Amino acid sequence: MSDKVTDLTFLGSFTGNDTQKIKRYVQMFLDRAPEQVEEIRTSLGTGDYAQLKGAAHSLKPQLTYMGIKSMEQEIRDIEEFSGSGSNLDALPPLVEKLEVTLKQAFIELQDYINTH
Numbered sequence: 001m002s003d004k005v006t007d008l009t010f011l012g013s014f015t016g017n018d019t020q021k022i023k024r025y026v027q028m029f030l031d032r033a034p035e036q037v038e039e040i041r042t043s044l045g046t047g048d049y050a051q052l053k054g055a056a057h058s059l060k061p062q063l064t065y066m067g068i069k070s071m072e073q074e075i076r077d078i079e080e081f082s083g084s085g086s087n088l089d090a091l092p093p094l095v096e097k098l099e100v101t102l103k104q105a106f107i108e109l110q111d112y113i114n115t116h
Helices: 009-015 019-046 049-065 069-084 088-115
Strands: none
Touching: 009 019, 009 049, 019 049, 019 088, 049 069, 069 088
8 A cells, every 4th residue: 555544643732742652652553453453353263243343433534633534434344244233244344444454554653653
């Protein structure tokens, strides 16, 4: 991917553009989000839609903080579909897109930490 999927403008505004605070929030995201993505993937695989909904719900605000705008609708859809039991056939491609996008986001955010 050549286009960035993250935008730390909101996080900068939230922290008063304090680089150390931004790095702390980014590191917390990098520490937690891969586990949440794994929980989403596992829950989808086992059909545990309640757990899938919970994991998507907890990841949703973090995507906003990290400026991953391209996934805002998808994470809402994952949460809604898994909670309502509707459109379940849409979940696998949504989760796959989430995984691909967050893989890129993790690279970008790690680069931010390494260069600031």
